Amino acid sequence: MAIFPYSAGELYQWVVGKENFVLLDVRNKKDFGRFKVEGPHPIEMLNVSYFDFMEIEDECIEQLPDKGTRIRIVCAKEGSAKFVAEILEKHGFADVGYLTGGIKSWGNLLVPKLLNTDVDYQLYQFIRPGKGSCSYGLAYNKELILFDPSRNIDFYLNFAAQKGLTISKTVETHLQADYISGSRMIAEKSGAVFYANAEDFGGAKIDYEQLKDGDQIGFGPGGPAVQVLFSPGHTPGSTMFVIDRRYVITGDIIFIKSIGRPDLGGKVDEWSSVLFKTIGNIKTMDETITVLPGHYIDWDEANAELNFARPLSEIKKINESIYAIEQEEEFVDFIKSNMRDQPPEYATIRLVNANLEVVDDEKAEVLDLGKNECAASAYAAAQQQQ
Numbered sequence: 001m002a003i004f005p006y007s008a009g010e011l012y013q014w015v016v017g018k019e020n021f022v023l024l025d026v027r028n029k030k031d032f033g034r035f036k037v038e039g040p041h042p043i044e045m046l047n048v049s050y051f052d053f054m055e056i057e058d059e060c061i062e063q064l065p066d067k068g069t070r071i072r073i074v075c076a077k078e079g080s081a082k083f084v085a086e087i088l089e090k091h092g093f094a095d096v097g098y099l100t101g102g103i104k105s106w107g108n109l110l111v112p113k114l115l116n117t118d119v120d121y122q123l124y125q126f127i128r129p130g131k132g133s134c135s136y137g138l139a140y141n142k143e144l145i146l147f148d149p150s151r152n153i154d155f156y157l158n159f160a161a162q163k164g165l166t167i168s169k170t171v172e173t174h175l176q177a178d179y180i181s182g183s184r185m186i187a188e189k190s191g192a193v194f195y196a197n198a199e200d201f202g203g204a205k206i207d208y209e210q211l212k213d214g215d216q217i218g219f220g221p222g223g224p225a226v227q228v229l230f231s232p233g234h235t236p237g238s239t240m241f242v243i244d245r246r247y248v249i250t251g252d253i254i255f256i257k258s259i260g261r262p263d264l265g266g267k268v269d270e271w272s273s274v275l276f277k278t279i280g281n282i283k284t285m286d287e288t289i290t291v292l293p294g295h296y297i298d299w300d301e302a303n304a305e306l307n308f309a310r311p312l313s314e315i316k317k318i319n320e321s322i323y324a325i326e327q328e329e330e331f332v333d334f335i336k337s338n339m340r341d342q343p344p345e346y347a348t349i350r351l352v353n354a355n356l357e358v359v360d361d362e363k364a365e366v367l368d369l370g371k372n373e374c375a376a377s378a379y380a381a382a383q384q385q386q
């Protein structure tokens, strides 16, 4: 069998299907350590660099499993994976694929999941396995509202076109720091109205419709309600959206495991107090509401259908010690004791998302790649060890 290209989507399906293969990542150790393929099930993985294949080919071949094994190669862009695939083919490996578009295509992959089937609207979760993030799409009567789309805007535009939907609105839950948002570009390309909270976007160079607390921004008559719920804390303008009283898109305020970091803006005391009040409000919400987070830390947060969607009652149980905090001071202490540095590129991403800094495509790719750091995950790690 000749070597062949495969897509990030196929790779995701193989991981989900627990198929037998070895993922051979030929990037250097540093890049591999910083960001690698992760999925809902363990992946057998090897890291042998492309440079080693060029210099000490035979030693590299010795590190590989037997020649009948299915090998799937990943590199930065595509070329080196193809080069290594050709070497493996020459050595008699029978089943070798290389990832088209390199690790970037994995980083940008979006997996659409339909969350509801029992009503006359469709709510989609778009999982981004390379980032650990989720954006959303709500469709009703040929109209699609997007929430927190990522910069892979072709995906959203194609998704809408394939389903015969028009993107009418693109909504941000907050000014994102960990990935480049696609809302501005989607609004430009599709004519959709960009909705955002002025507390976060006040200084932005973007034409947007200001969200107002308590407003409805949904569809015409008969469509599911979409209620705006200001929920400051992760950022001053963090906003949640309650859909049909059944679902709440929480952005980075609460996650399935852990809560949003209030320290990304450099005002930890002030923002922690505000977050404490918001968490207090969330505690009083109907516990049957399904929480739809903007991020996840690990795939163990997914449900049996591999979606990131849980009733609030379960979220409260999973994060019992956070939700049990009654005193503001104790909460601020908890936040401070779990603080860690934020990646240096976050400041630039915020500026890009406010259109106050323009970067070319290549720089945008570099800024955007890598896992999110939006949760107070030191806490989550500690919680897991208990």
Ligand SMILES: [Fe+2]
Pocket (backbone or CB within 6 Å): 174, 175, 176, 177, 178, 234, 252, 374
């Ligand atoms: Fe965030």
